Amino acid sequence: MSADSSSGDGALPRNAPPGGNGPLDPQPLVAGGPVPGDPNRAPAVRDMFARIAPGYDRANQFMSMGIDRAWRRIAIRELGASARGDVLDLCAGTMDFTAALAGGAKSVVALDFCAPMLDAGMAKIPAGANVRTICADARELPLPDASVDAIVIGFGIRNVPEPERALAEARRVLRPGGVMVVVDFFRPTSLAQKFFAGTYNRVVLPIVGGLVTGHSSAYRYLAGSMAAWYDRPGFEGACRTAGFGAVTGRELFPPVASIVIARVGGVA
Numbered sequence: 001m002s003a004d005s006s007s008g009d010g011a012l013p014r015n016a017p018p019g020g021n022g023p024l025d026p027q028p029l030v031a032g033g034p035v036p037g038d039p040n041r042a043p044a045v046r047d048m049f050a051r052i053a054p055g056y057d058r059a060n061q062f063m064s065m066g067i068d069r070a071w072r073r074i075a076i077r078e079l080g081a082s083a084r085g086d087v088l089d090l091c092a093g094t095m096d097f098t099a100a101l102a103g104g105a106k107s108v109v110a111l112d113f114c115a116p117m118l119d120a121g122m123a124k125i126p127a128g129a130n131v132r133t134i135c136a137d138a139r140e141l142p143l144p145d146a147s148v149d150a151i152v153i154g155f156g157i158r159n160v161p162e163p164e165r166a167l168a169e170a171r172r173v174l175r176p177g178g179v180m181v182v183v184d185f186f187r188p189t190s191l192a193q194k195f196f197a198g199t200y201n202r203v204v205l206p207i208v209g210g211l212v213t214g215h216s217s218a219y220r221y222l223a224g225s226m227a228a229w230y231d232r233p234g235f236e237g238a239c240r241t242a243g244f245g246a247v248t249g250r251e252l253f254p255p256v257a258s259i260v261i262a263r264v265g266g267v268a
Contacts, residue, residue, distance in 0.1 A: 001218065002243075012170075015220065023137070033110055034048055034221050039161050039162075040254035042163075044091035044163055045159060045221075046113060046114050047094075048118050048215070048218045048221065049114040049116070049217065049218075050115075050116040050117070050211075051215055052117040052215050052218050053094070053114070053117045053119070053120045053215045054116075054120065054212065054213075055213035055214070056093075056094055056117065056120060057094050057120065057121075058213075059208065059213050059219075060074070063204055063208050067254070068096075070232075071112045071183050071252055071257055071259075072096060072097060072100055072154065072183070073100075074183075074252065074259060075097070075152055075154065075181045075183050075259060076097075076100060076101065076152070076181075078181045078261050079152065079179055079181055079218035079221070079244040080222055080260065082107065082149040082150035082177075082178060082179050082180065083101060083105060083150055084104055084105060085105065085106050085150060086105070086106055086107045086108075086147065086148045086149050086150075086151030087101050087105045087106075087107070087108045087109070087111075087148060087149065087150045087151070087152065087171065088108075088109045088111060088141075088143070088148045088150070088151045088152075088170075089101065089108060089109065089110045089111065089142075089151075089152055089153075089154075090111055090138055090151050090152070090153045090156065090157070090166075090170065091111070091112055091113075091138055091153050091154070091155075091156020091157055091160065091165075091255045092110035092111055092112045092117075092118065092133075092156070092158065093112055093114075093118075093121065093154070093155075093156060094117050094118075094120045094121035094124070095110045095116045095118065095121030095122070095125065095133075096124070096154065096187055097152050097154050098110040098121070098124070098131055099121070099125055099126070101197070102125055102126055102130075102131050103126060103129070105130070106130065107130040107131075107132070107251070108129070108130065108132070108135060108194065109131075109132050109133075109143070109148070110131060110132070110133045110134070111133075111134045111135075111136055111138070111141070112133075112135065112156070113136065113137055113138070115121055115135045116134070116216075118133045118135060118178070130214065134183040136241060138156075138157070138160050138166040138170075139160065139161075139162055139165040139166050139169060141169045141170075141171065141172070141173055143173045144173070145172055145173065146172075146173065146174065146175045146176070147173050148174060148175065148178065149174075149178050149179075150176075150178060150179050151170050151173075151174060151178070151180040151181070152175075152177075152179075152181050152182075152183075153180070153181070153182045153183070153184070154182075154183050154184075154186050155172075155183060155184050155257075156184075157182060157184060158184050158185065158225055158226070158229045159223065159225065163230075163238065164238055164241065164242060165243075166241055167238055167241045167242035168243065169243075170242070171242050171244060171264065172241040174264050174265060175264070176264055176265060177263075177264060177265060178263070178264045179261065179262070179263050179264070180239075180244070180261070180262045180263075181259065181260070181261050181262075181264070182235070182259065182260045182261075183252070183257060183258070183259050184225075184229075184257065184258065184260075185197065185226045185229075185256060185258075186225075186229060186230055186231050186232040186234075186235060186258050187226060187230060187231045187234075188230050188231075188256075189232075190255070191232050192255050193251070193255050193256065196254055196255055196256045197256050199224065200223075200256055202223070206219045206220045206223065231251050232251075232258045232260065233249075233254075235249075235260060236248075236249050236260055236262075239260065242265075244263060245263060245264065245265045246262070246265070247260065247261070247262045247263075248260070248261050249261070
């Protein structure tokens with residue numbers, strides 16, 4: 001379950017995790033590769049995702065054992081009636097969310113900064129579905145204000161430098177009453193989360209991902225990215241700062257991933 005089926009817009013927010021257990025000491029995982037926590041790592045991360053795109057879905061199938069599909073179903077259920085409107089799959093990667101939404105939504109925009117990832121997902125889209133792909137940066141969405149009813153982000157915003165800018169952009173393009181649902185691996189805080197995440201990051205990601213794609217360093221980077229990311233409460237706070245009025249979150253099962261629901265208007 002790299003379940004990182006979305007590549008985001010480059011990398012991770014900064015060297016010091018926003019929830020803060022002190023600064024990280026970022027180290028390159030391979031010469032020329034991306035460094036977790038480096039705010040200037042976007043080009044290297046884009047190249048990394050382009051390299052692993054052909055084998056990305058196959059690696060996810062081995063690693064997820066179907067759990068990521070259950071997480072996506074939960075996320076779509078949280079979108080509620082908004083899932084039948086105009087939906088933005090932000091940091092769409094290989095478009096798993098887009099494919100799941102295409103049959104019921106009025107329209108779906110799949111946006112990612114890595115064109116080969118989008119290309120790799122095109123075969124999943126049903127014929128005749130009202131789906132449009134855009135290769136763009138989540139920090140500067142090429143969409144009008146108040147143009148979508150819902151946004152879903154699956155395992156991608158963690159790869160965005162300046163995630164606060166991406167959240168502000170998400171808030172800008174949502175219509176009144178709109179909802180954003182985020183599923184991601186946040187920095188673990190509980191003992192159970194640390195156990196599951198530690199085992200998964202040290203063993204499953206680099207070994208299985210490396211065997212399937214031939215790029216184990218990419219999966220070591222993805223594992224390291226989690227340590228440089230928000231914990232869930234910190235991310236919820238960033239959503240509120242970006243202008244979302246009602247923000248809630250909870251852990252999923254197994255406790256390696258979490259879901260955050262942020263709404264336009266209302267108070268949590």
